[in-house]
Amino acid sequence: xxxxxxxxxxxxxxxxxxxxxxxxxxxxxxxxxxxxxxxxxxxxxxxxxxxxxxxxxxxxxxxxxxxxxxxxxxxxxxxxxxxxxxxxxxxxxxxxxxxxxxxxxxxxxxxxxxxxxxxxxxxxxxxxxxxxxxxxxxxxxxxxxxxxxxxxxxxxxxxxxxxxxxxxxxxxxxxxxxxxxxxxxxxxxxxxxxxxxxxxxxxxxxxxxxxxxxxxxxxxxxxxxxxxxxxxxxxxxxxxxxxxxxxxxxxxxxxxxxxxxxxxxxxxxxxxxxxxxxxxxxxxxxxxxxxxxxxxxxxxxxxxxxxxxxxxxxxxxxxxxxxxxxxxxxxxxxxxxxxxxxxxxxxxxxxxxxxxxxxxxxxxxxxxxxxxxxxxxxxxxxxxxxxxxxxxxxxxxxxxxxxxxxxxxxxxxxxxxxxxxxxxxxxxxxxxxx
Amino acid sequence: xxxxxxxxxxxxxxxxxxxxxxxxxxxxxxxxxxxxxxxxx
Numbered sequence: 001x002x003x004x005x006x007x008x009x010x011x012x013x014x015x016x017x018x019x020x021x022x023x024x025x026x027x028x029x030x031x032x033x034x035x036x037x038x039x040x041x042x043x044x045x046x047x048x049x050x051x052x053x054x055x056x057x058x059x060x061x062x063x064x065x066x067x068x069x070x071x072x073x074x075x076x077x078x079x080x081x082x083x084x085x086x087x088x089x090x091x092x093x094x095x096x097x098x099x100x101x102x103x104x105x106x107x108x109x110x111x112x113x114x115x116x117x118x119x120x121x122x123x124x125x126x127x128x129x130x131x132x133x134x135x136x137x138x139x140x141x142x143x144x145x146x147x148x149x150x151x152x153x154x155x156x157x158x159x160x161x162x163x164x165x166x167x168x169x170x171x172x173x174x175x176x177x178x179x180x181x182x183x184x185x186x187x188x189x190x191x192x193x194x195x196x197x198x199x200x201x202x203x204x205x206x207x208x209x210x211x212x213x214x215x216x217x218x219x220x221x222x223x224x225x226x227x228x229x230x231x232x233x234x235x236x237x238x239x240x241x242x243x244x245x246x247x248x249x250x251x252x253x254x255x256x257x258x259x260x261x262x263x264x265x266x267x268x269x270x271x272x273x274x275x276x277x278x279x280x281x282x283x284x285x286x287x288x289x290x291x292x293x294x295x296x297x298x299x300x301x302x303x304x305x306x307x308x309x310x311x312x313x314x315x316x317x318x319x320x321x322x323x324x325x326x327x328x329x330x331x332x333x334x335x336x337x338x339x340x341x342x343x344x345x346x347x348x349x350x351x352x353x354x355x356x357x358x359x360x361x362x363x364x365x366x367x368x369x370x371x372x373x374x375x376x377x378x379x380x381x382x383x384x385x386x387x388x389x390x391x392x393x394x395x396x397x398x399x400x401x402x403x404x405x406x407x408x409x410x411x412x413x414x415x416x417x418x419x420x421x422x423x424x425x426x427x428x429x430x431x432x433x434x
Numbered sequence: 435x436x437x438x439x440x441x442x443x444x445x446x447x448x449x450x451x452x453x454x455x456x457x458x459x460x461x462x463x464x465x466x467x468x469x470x471x472x473x474x475x
Contacts, residue, residue, distance in 0.1 A: 090447055104467040111474055139456060190470040204456050234475060235450040284466045350450055381441050 013365075015114075016334075022364050023331040026274030029267045030283025030328075032423035035416045036264030037340040038290020039112075040257050041122070042298065051250070053110035054231045055243045059251050061103060061227040063258025063390075068220035070386035071262060073379035074434055080373040084214035090351050091210055092218050094201035099222020101201075105194035107230060108187040115184025117301060122288040123165030123316065124188035129158045131196025132281035140203050141339035142278040146332065153330025157323040158282050164319030165288075167312050183338055199277040202269060206352055209361030211434055212269035215403035216262070252397035255390065267423060274364070275331060276340065282327045289317055290412070298406035364431035373432075 034078060072081060085092065105125075112121035136142030143151060146154045205215045231240050236316040244251070264287070271280035292313065295301040302309060332340070341362070427433055451457055 187474050194467045197460050
């Protein structure tokens, strides 16, 4: 097969207003991702009532699996997923790989939360943003010809975020159980490296033109397969079953956590698509602040700690927000975006994917001749099965006996839903979820 | 063959995947993550 010639890639300067709109959309997606990913971590607090981290992670992944099929079926239809895969079948490998990385990282985070607490573990694994910048620069031409101001904004912002994370880690020396604090720190940092690397498949998929909603449907086979393997290997089938049946009262909440995570992850995918991983990851890492709000206001995590701990946690969080702000104001401009196109061209040539398709999807629109997405009976069946499974588990659910403050939970939930509405509407109006 | 269609040569596609550094970096990190999980468990 002849490679796609460079001339097939339109060298024209991208429409500046469209490009700016997509950048803003990516930034908004990053913030929405932060809110939803932060909210999703709250159910993992259930680890404190004695459920194995493996079981918690497995059940969350089952919720994730249901959401990763039902949401794309509901929004675009599975025919759109099939069409995407026909165009770039090689990306299935990267989707499975990314899913495996996610599952291992998620399990590590649960060990981390158990050993050093949610408010502290969050910033440690969020160091993945530095790795995202490195991979984005090395492999996908991100920040190339971006100019010193944007380099300062992105790298400086990420470093300020890390300083904030370090401040929060210092607070862990008083907050964490001494026997396992080092293990918890390793688990959180390991999760950060795995998640930071998981964005290589993300970016590769979106430079090639795949729709984020298509990518996640294959991604989820990797995460469910890996998580089931881990759970069976480490626990054994019979003990795993015993743990599942004994924890049936809280399975629904964990699955719900997985579902909420997927909504955050979908926004994160759009952020990675429209602003790249060097900016998208730090932006969605604002989930640390949401996690802190959930941990402290709803679960009373830092209740009774000394003034110095509060000062460290608040100071660290403020630094992280300053970093996020710096990155948000350093969006990619013309020359850098042309380098993104060079990276997309590499993918197009290497794997023989249509240049027109790649370019249209990078621009957040359908390729010429592409059928309009539509839903079939199969899509409604997928949605019905997912809803049914959630309903069955909801009937078995009991509210876990934890310190839980309903007022702050209602406020945080309302804010999170508002972001879903605003960002979802903008994605629909601007890209029709492409 | 039209450049808009993906390469039907499965062997060629696998060769492209296996010689792509974008594949090996995540694989190496995944292996490291599994080792870490075994260590801390």
